[in-house]
Amino acid sequence: MPKINAERLLSNLRRFAQFGAYKTGVHRPTYSREDMDSRRWLAQQYEAVGLQAHIDGVGNVFGTPRSDRRSLLIGSHAESQNYAGWLDGALGVIYGLEIARTFAETPDCAGLPIAPVAWADEEGHYVSMLGSRSFIGDIDEAEIDRAVNVDHGLTLREALRGAGLAGVPRSLLEPERYVGYLEAHIEQGDALEASSKRIGVVTSIVGIWQYSIVFHGIQNHAGTTRMAIRKDAGVAAAMLAMAIARRFPQVAGPRSVWTTGRISLEPGAPSIIPGKAEMLFQFRDSEMSVLQQLDAVLRELVEETAITTGCSAEIEQTETGKPCHMDPAFQNAIENAAARHAHDAYVRMPSGAGHDAQVVARKLRSAMLFIPSIGGISHHWTENTDDADLVLGCQVLADSAETILRDEEPPGLSG
Amino acid sequence: MPKINAERLLSNLRRFAQFGAYKTGVHRPTYSREDMDSRRWLAQQYEAVGLQAHIDGVGNVFGTPRSDRRSLLIGSHAESQNYAGWLDGALGVIYGLEIARTFAETPDCAGLPIAPVAWADEEGHYVSMLGSRSFIGDIDEAEIDRAVNVDHGLTLREALRGAGLAGVPRSLLEPERYVGYLEAHIEQGDALEASSKRIGVVTSIVGIWQYSIVFHGIQNHAGTTRMAIRKDAGVAAAMLAMAIARRFPQVAGPRSVWTTGRISLEPGAPSIIPGKAEMLFQFRDSEMSVLQQLDAVLRELVEETAITTGCSAEIEQTETGKPCHMDPAFQNAIENAAARHAHDAYVRMPSGAGHDAQVVARKLRSAMLFIPSIGGISHHWTENTDDADLVLGCQVLADSAETILRDEEPPGLSG
Numbered sequence: 001m002p003k004i005n006a007e008r009l010l011s012n013l014r015r016f017a018q019f020g021a022y023k024t025g026v027h028r029p030t031y032s033r034e035d036m037d038s039r040r041w042l043a044q045q046y047e048a049v050g051l052q053a054h055i056d057g058v059g060n061v062f063g064t065p066r067s068d069r070r071s072l073l074i075g076s077h078a079e080s081q082n083y084a085g086w087l088d089g090a091l092g093v094i095y096g097l098e099i100a101r102t103f104a105e106t107p108d109c110a111g112l113p114i115a116p117v118a119w120a121d122e123e124g125h126y127v128s129m130l131g132s133r134s135f136i137g138d139i140d141e142a143e144i145d146r147a148v149n150v151d152h153g154l155t156l157r158e159a160l161r162g163a164g165l166a167g168v169p170r171s172l173l174e175p176e177r178y179v180g181y182l183e184a185h186i187e188q189g190d191a192l193e194a195s196s197k198r199i200g201v202v203t204s205i206v207g208i209w210q211y212s213i214v215f216h217g218i219q220n221h222a223g224t225t226r227m228a229i230r231k232d233a234g235v236a237a238a239m240l241a242m243a244i245a246r247r248f249p250q251v252a253g254p255r256s257v258w259t260t261g262r263i264s265l266e267p268g269a270p271s272i273i274p275g276k277a278e279m280l281f282q283f284r285d286s287e288m289s290v291l292q293q294l295d296a297v298l299r300e301l302v303e304e305t306a307i308t309t310g311c312s313a314e315i316e317q318t319e320t321g322k323p324c325h326m327d328p329a330f331q332n333a334i335e336n337a338a339a340r341h342a343h344d345a346y347v348r349m350p351s352g353a354g355h356d357a358q359v360v361a362r363k364l365r366s367a368m369l370f371i372p373s374i375g376g377i378s379h380h381w382t383e384n385t386d387d388a389d390l391v392l393g394c395q396v397l398a399d400s401a402e403t404i405l406r407d408e409e410p411p412g413l414s415g
Numbered sequence: 416m417p418k419i420n421a422e423r424l425l426s427n428l429r430r431f432a433q434f435g436a437y438k439t440g441v442h443r444p445t446y447s448r449e450d451m452d453s454r455r456w457l458a459q460q461y462e463a464v465g466l467q468a469h470i471d472g473v474g475n476v477f478g479t480p481r482s483d484r485r486s487l488l489i490g491s492h493a494e495s496q497n498y499a500g501w502l503d504g505a506l507g508v509i510y511g512l513e514i515a516r517t518f519a520e521t522p523d524c525a526g527l528p529i530a531p532v533a534w535a536d537e538e539g540h541y542v543s544m545l546g547s548r549s550f551i552g553d554i555d556e557a558e559i560d561r562a563v564n565v566d567h568g569l570t571l572r573e574a575l576r577g578a579g580l581a582g583v584p585r586s587l588l589e590p591e592r593y594v595g596y597l598e599a600h601i602e603q604g605d606a607l608e609a610s611s612k613r614i615g616v617v618t619s620i621v622g623i624w625q626y627s628i629v630f631h632g633i634q635n636h637a638g639t640t641r642m643a644i645r646k647d648a649g650v651a652a653a654m655l656a657m658a659i660a661r662r663f664p665q666v667a668g669p670r671s672v673w674t675t676g677r678i679s680l681e682p683g684a685p686s687i688i689p690g691k692a693e694m695l696f697q698f699r700d701s702e703m704s705v706l707q708q709l710d711a712v713l714r715e716l717v718e719e720t721a722i723t724t725g726c727s728a729e730i731e732q733t734e735t736g737k738p739c740h741m742d743p744a745f746q747n748a749i750e751n752a753a754a755r756h757a758h759d760a761y762v763r764m765p766s767g768a769g770h771d772a773q774v775v776a777r778k779l780r781s782a783m784l785f786i787p788s789i790g791g792i793s794h795h796w797t798e799n800t801d802d803a804d805l806v807l808g809c810q811v812l813a814d815s816a817e818t819i820l821r822d823e824e825p826p827g828l829s830g
Contacts, residue, residue: 082682124686150684189639206638210685221793222674223621223699223767224604227664229791234675238656245650249642259637260649261685263678267497269565270625270676270695271539271768272794280685284638353638353686376644378636379687 002102002109002398006391009098012045013390016094017086025381026086029151030079030121030130031059031159038078042093042118049101051116057170058144059120059163060131063100065113070408072401073115073181073364074099077122077131077356082151085186085383091371091390092184093118099398112405115178119356125149126156128319132356134170136363173363179408180330180365183357184397186385190376191349198389199338199346199396200370202326205358206255206350207291210282210319213240213302217311219267219275230273234265236309237277243301248283251297253290257352258283286323286350324358330367330404337399338369341392353378369397417517417524417813421806424513427460428805431509432501440796441501444566445494445536445545446474446574453493457508457533464516466531472585473559474535474578475546478515480528485823487816488596488779489514490532492546492771497566500601500798506786506805507599508533514813527820530593534771540564541571543734547771549585551778588778594823595745595780598772599812601800605791606764613804614753614761614811615785617741620773621670621765622706625697625734628655628717632726634682634690645688649680651724652692658716663698666712668705672767673698701738701765739773745782745819752814753784756807768793784812 019041020026020034028034039061046053046063055061061078065071076092096116103109120131126147133139147156160166187193192200217233241260248258260281265274283294299315306313331348338346349370357366371393374384434453435443443449454476461468461478470476476493480486491507511531518524534546541562548554562571575581602608607615632648656675663673675696680689698709714730721728746763753761764785772781786808789799 081684081687187639188636189641190644191639191641208638208686218792219795220791221603221768222676222697223623223672223769224602224606224788224793225672225767225791226604226606226670227667227672229605232674234678235656235660237678238653238675239660241650241653242657245654252642255641257638257640257642259647259686259688260653260680261637261687261689262680262683263649263652265675265677268677269496269794270697271623271674272496272676273674274676275795282637282685351639353636373639376635376640378639379684380634380690 002106002402004098004102004394004398009094009391009394010387012097013090013094016090020080022083023381025084025383026080027083028080029082030123030125031163035079036163039118042078042097045097046116049104051100057165057168058131058134059165060135060171061118062171063116065115067113069113070177070179071113071115072179072405073117074397074401075117075119076183076185077120078118079121079123079125081123081379083381084379085381087186087383087385088188088378089122091186095184095394095397098394099401102398109402112402114401122356125151126159129356129359132359135173136359137172138359175363178364179404180327181357181360182330182367182397182401183355184369184371184393185355186373186378186383187370188353188373188378190373192370192372193374193376195347197345197347198342198372198392200349201331201334201338201346202351202368202370203331203348204286204326204350205324205355206284206286206352207288207321207323208282208284208319208354209291209295209317209321211298212316212318213279213281214314215277215306215311217275217309220273222271222273225273231310232273233277233311234274236305236311237263237279239309240279240301240305243305244298247297247301248294251293253285253287255350255352256283256285256290256294284352288323321354321358324361326361326367327365330365333400333403334367334369334396336403337396340399341396369393417521417817419513419517419809419813424509424806424809425802427512428505428509431505435495437498438796440499440798441495442498443495444497445538445540446578450494451578454533457493457512460512461531464519466515472580472583473546473549474580475550475586476533477586478531480530482528484528485592485594486528486530487594487820488530488532489816490534491598491600492535492537493533494536494538494540496538496794498796499794500796502601502798502800503603503793504537506601510599510809510812513809514816517813524817527817529816537771540566541574544771544774547774550588551774552587553774590778593779594819595742596772596775597745597782597812597816598770599784599786599808600770601788601793601798602785603768603788603793605788607785607787608789608791610762612760612762613757613787613807615764616746616749616753616761617766617783617785618746618763619701619741619765620739620770621699621701621767622703622736622738623697623699623734623769624706624710624732626713627731627733628694628696629729630692630721630726632690632724635688637686637688640688646725647688648692648726649689651720651726652678652694654724655694655716655720658720659713662712662716663709666708668700668702670765670767671698671700671705671709699767703738736769736773739776741776741782742780745780748815748818749782749784749811751818752811755814756811784808
């Protein structure tokens with residue numbers, strides 16, 4: 001059995017968190033200097049394990065085994081959200097590295113090829129899940145041409161040039177070379193912690209439906225315009241947010257979530273009635289029928305709000321992810337490994353967050369493993385996980401990888 | 416009687432709108448190149464009328480009559496809101512210039528000294544009513560040291576240096592040199608238009624009470640955090656906005672107005688539950704008792720919202736303007752002139768907007784005249800007024816100025 005090196009794992013996780021260190025977390029936006037430094041460091045580590053390392057045209061880092069056999073991809077994304085946690089993404093990336101090294105060092109496993117990978121821009125600084133989408137051939141040059149940074153407006157092309165990736169080819173998946181894909185991630189919620197579980201075996205990944213909703217009112221002077229004749233786009237936005245808070249619980253599924261992440265009023269001055277309000281709104285569920293129901297209710301509420309406030313409204317759906325189910329045999333492999341190392345402290349659960357695994361799953365058998373987030377905190381620099389859970393998760397994933405690769409071994413070669 | 420030159424008035428208004436022209440309006444923020452160009456142009460015009468012109472240390476432009484007699488200040492502010500109307504401020508400034516010139520050219524009026532003035536930053540790009548407050552001695556160097564631009568964060572000191580005003584002294588009011596202050600302004604609302612009036616005789620200027628309200632929730636992942644455990648600061652902000660919309664009409668006066676001009680959610684990303692929400696909120700009324708009542712209700716609603724949402728709340732009052740009453744004799748002078756030129760198309764009314772006149776009124780007898788805004792539109796580049804009303808307003812103000820100055824003439828010199 002592959003036995004991971006706990007000390008080395010923790011040490012590499014902490015080393016990786018130095019790239020863009022911010023308080024107890026990291027600020028490592030995609031293609032920033034810190035992000036590219038971290039990717040080059042990874043490539044060196046892959047080489048040191050005896051893999052052939054390369055960084056492709058969107059920044060994905062691959063460690064390719066020097067083997068004719070089909071390998072198992074293991075990884076996650078290397079960049080972080082802004083001023084966010086040290087484990088979100090990095091965990092799965094360093095697990096991939098540690099498992100590749102453990103297998104290389106374990107005589108019994110040396111013939112089982114592990115291909116660690118670090119995807120680019122899962123967090124969507126430019127394009128959500130850019131790296132994994134590029135890998136499965138789901139993005140074209142035109143989309144790359146159009147993309148800009150959501151925070152500062154730099155184009156993706158400029159960012160790639162600045163990162164030294166202009167002209168570097170993007171690596172495309174050759175499905176016959178891989179057995180499948182495993183990704184470990186922190187849970188980013190409190191379900192594991194609240195039920196005293198240490199390993200989550202992910203059954204499915206929710207679909208995320210996202211919207212830009214714009215209300216147009218009449219911009220006017222906030223002192224001289226009588227209340228009776230106002231068409232205040234900001235009031236419309238607040239009214240819609242409250243209507244959603246009232247109606248969604250009546251039609252949502254038990255695990256549905258919805259969020260207004262941004263409200264922008266224009267022009268945004270204290271003495272001017274907002275003439276325009278824009279909301280970024282999203283909801284998530286693992287059932288397609290629930291997503292469709294929430295979509296219908298949202299459109300109804302937007303229309304009602306427009307009528308009530310006298311504002312005009314536009315609603316544009318900007319993301320329509322389908323719920324995605326994980327490979328059953330891979331789930332079993334993870335569950336069996338969890339049972340071995342964590343006794344009964346594991347549970348099957350859906351993922352409320354989107355992950356690269358949902359993209360890769362469109363082309364390869366895929367599965368995910370979660371470990372707990374302390375206090376359920378994520379997307380914040382205080383995000384953290386107990387060292388014991390960090391180590392346990394990696395060992396469970398290593399065991400799962402062994403099971404999956406042995407099941408793939410040509411007949412007659414298996415132990 | 417002074418007879419203004421209608422063609423010259425309109426031509427100068429249009430010339431002035433070329434400084435920072437934007438669509439059919441202007442973009443002339445305080446101390447921008449366009450703003451300073453317009454101030455230097457004004458100083459030249461003042462000189463051409465035979466006045467002694469100077470620009471003081473905060474950009475106020477004064478045209479001082481070469482006369483021993485007490486003069487009448489007439490003006491308004493020269494800068495604009497961002498991408499806003501061509502008449503807001505500029506109207507009163509160009510009226511002052513036209514009336515000074517008319518009086519100089521009218522033999523019967525040549526001895527009645529008009530002192531045109533153009534204040535700086537009434538619009539508060541740095542400090543609301545900076546110029547008039549500086550003139551009456553209501554601002555100290557420490558406040559100037561602290562001030563920064565609300566849009567781009569440049570400090571006021573840097574802006575003054577860039578405008579060539581570093582080290583230039585600020586002119587301080589010597590009250591004994593002036594009879595009083597007149598200011599003309601577009602109404603910026605639709606009360607005149609809706610009642611087919613052409614002149615508003617301002618009775619009082621509302622008090623503006625302004626607040627920064629901050630809710631602190633818990634920033635977390637928008638996919639993995641169950642609805643039941645969320646503390647969403649954005650939901651708190653929307654809830655407060657709706658509570659205000661419900662409760663304020665029950666306690667407001669007939670002319671009270673209230674506005675949420677800005678809502679900022681942090682971090683403002685689609686997949687992150689906002690951990691912080693900031694609202695800029697203000698209300699206005701001409702009665703102190705109403706202002707106090709609205710303040711009490713607002714604080715109640717903020718507290719209720721915090722309790723309901725589990726967020727913590729801070730409320731900071733950033734502006735507490737007192738309602739200000741205009742000089743009764745000056746009001747009569749304007750009303751009589753309006754009756755002469757506009758028959759019954761005038762009305763006494765409070766000002767819902769703040770104006771430099773409320774600052775100057777603390778030290779000098781002051782009054783204001785309004786002309787209609789087409790469609791009530793203001794603080795937007797489509798703001799406009801009929802030419803006939805532009806001309807009428809200036810003639811009424813000229814007549815009012817004559818009456819006020821003749822009432823001040825030493826006994827024995829009056830006609």
